[in-house]
Amino acid sequence: MTQVELAKLLPISQEIWQSFALCAQVDPETFYPEKGGSTKEAKRICDECDVKEECKDFALRTDQRFGIWGGLAESERHTLRKQKVANQSRFQ
Numbered sequence: 360m361t362q363v364e365l366a367k368l369l370p371i372s373q374e375i376w377q378s379f380a381l382c383a384q385v386d387p388e389t390f391y392p393e394k395g396g397s398t399k400e401a402k403r404i405c406d407e408c409d410v411k412e413e414c415k416d417f418a419l420r421t422d423q424r425f426g427i428w429g430g431l432a433e434s435e436r437h438t439l440r441k442q443k444v445a446n447q448s449r450f451q
């Protein structure tokens with residue numbers, strides 16, 4: 360069992376996944392590019408991160424407006440939020 364898998368079983372903290380964030384090992388600027396700047400390197404790192412899904416869920420749940428989270432830029436998270444709302448309204 361990996362450290363990440365073990366951490367997910369332990370009720371120590373709801374956000375313990377952040378302890379395994381790969382982005383904590385690189386320049387934070389990579390994840391907060393200037394407007395129009397490249398997100399490619401940040402997304403490449405996210406693709407290798409063991410807690411990508413947890414990170415993406417957190418960003419959507421807490422409405423993070425800036426930066427790359429879980430491999431998604433704000434515009435992509437915005438699209439996902441809109442799809443989720445549209446899907447929810449279809450079932451009401």
Ligand code: SF4
Binds near residue numbers: 390408427428429
């Ligand atoms: S998915 Fe990306 S932004 Fe999220 S913790 Fe991992 S490296 Fe950081």
